[in-house]
Amino acid sequence: MSQTRHVPVMLQRCLDLLAPALEAPSPQQPVVVDCTLGLGGHSEALLAAFPSARLIALDRDKEALRLSGERLAPYGDRATLVHAVYDELPEVLARLGVPKVQGVLFDLGVSSMQLDEADRGFAYAQDAPLDMRMDQTTGIGAAEVLNTYPPGELVRILRAYGEEKQAKRIVSAIVREREKEPFSNSARLVELIRDALPQAAKRTGGNPAKRTFQALRIEVNGELTVLERAIPAAVESLAVGGRIAVLSYHSLEDRLVKQVFAAGAANTAPPGLPVVPERYQPRLKLLTRGAELPTEEEVAENRRAAPARLRGAQRIREEER
Numbered sequence: 001m002s003q004t005r006h007v008p009v010m011l012q013r014c015l016d017l018l019a020p021a022l023e024a025p026s027p028q029q030p031v032v033v034d035c036t037l038g039l040g041g042h043s044e045a046l047l048a049a050f051p052s053a054r055l056i057a058l059d060r061d062k063e064a065l066r067l068s069g070e071r072l073a074p075y076g077d078r079a080t081l082v083h084a085v086y087d088e089l090p091e092v093l094a095r096l097g098v099p100k101v102q103g104v105l106f107d108l109g110v111s112s113m114q115l116d117e118a119d120r121g122f123a124y125a126q127d128a129p130l131d132m133r134m135d136q137t138t139g140i141g142a143a144e145v146l147n148t149y150p151p152g153e154l155v156r157i158l159r160a161y162g163e164e165k166q167a168k169r170i171v172s173a174i175v176r177e178r179e180k181e182p183f184s185n186s187a188r189l190v191e192l193i194r195d196a197l198p199q200a201a202k203r204t205g206g207n208p209a210k211r212t213f214q215a216l217r218i219e220v221n222g223e224l225t226v227l228e229r230a231i232p233a234a235v236e237s238l239a240v241g242g243r244i245a246v247l248s249y250h251s252l253e254d255r256l257v258k259q260v261f262a263a264g265a266a267n268t269a270p271p272g273l274p275v276v277p278e279r280y281q282p283r284l285k286l287l288t289r290g291a292e293l294p295t296e297e298e299v300a301e302n303r304r305a306a307p308a309r310l311r312g313a314q315r316i317r318e319e320e321r
């Protein structure tokens with residue numbers, strides 16, 4: 001498998017956002033966590049750009065860890081790679097004896113490897129078993145979700161995670177078809193969605209199966225539930241002055257990140273206090289104005305960067321509110 005075809009998204013901007021925390025003179029070695037190692041593109045750049053830093057990188061996909069392990073081997077013990085779901089960050093840091101870190105990066109979603117390896121079932125463009133598990137050692141795959149979930153639950157998932165307006169129509173077709181024969185491969189699902197949608201709905205938004213596939217992937221991997229725990233945990237793990245950067249690829253992820261950052265950056269004092277006590281003061285400073293987007297040049301060179309939204313924040317206060 002070639003590792004060169006994967007181009008890390010908004011790489012320079014991620015490095016710039018984290019740099020002040022990783023370059024500041026400090027008696028201890030700065031630690032940066034890449035919560036989504038993938039093929040190691042961002043991780044390798046972090047190791048190269050911040051030669052005094054130690055990298056701890058997490059992924060729930062063992063294949064990603066194996067490939068990146070080879071790629072990052074030249075960095076020796078500056079890189080520690082861990083098989084973990086990213087909401088386990090506090091336990092991982094405790095196990096490694098690292099109380100606080102200076103930088104955290106999340107590059108959410110699936111990796112190019114997961115998309116490119118047809119047999120993992122993430123891509124609607126190729127026929128493959130409907131699996132979609134990022135960690136193939138645990139949990140249930142997309143086919144089981146499709147074949148066993150009650151119709152109401154499937155509608156909820158397609159609406160919530162795929163923002164699919166035609167969820168009811170698609171789920172009726174799925175239920176009809178699965179009674180004839182359970183789903184196993186992606187092509188049958190793609191075809192069914194195409195047939196189930198009215199003409200008008202097919203004219204907008206690219207491949208009509210895209211939203212259903214996104215919804216199934218999020219459900220199979222519990223992506224939003226995990227992220228909801230992981231972003232606050234990551235903020236918690238930052239030392240004062242530490243910085244976090246998060247790349248999201250759809251509005252549900254980005255909304256969640258935005259909410260956590262906004263809550264951390266808010267002054268929660270009751271109105272009218274002449275002096276704001278420390279416990280009401282923000283714990284975070286926002287480093288990006290809204291979400292930053294990739295440049296047109298980057299999108300032209302790397303289509304997978306197109307939906308990216310980047311947000312950054314800095315920890316400015318220690319105490320819990």
Ligand SMILES: C[S@@+](CC[C@H](N)C(=O)[O-])C[C@H]1O[C@@H](n2cnc3c(N)ncnc32)[C@H](O)[C@@H]1O
Nearest residue numbers: 036038039040041042059060061085086107111
């Ligand atoms: C977009 S890729 C990261 C690509 C990486 N930044 C690079 O430059 O090569 C996202 C990676 O995060 C992993 N991942 C997604 N959700 C995860 C989770 N909840 N916990 C741990 N890893 C996760 C996926 O397995 C995938 O390898």
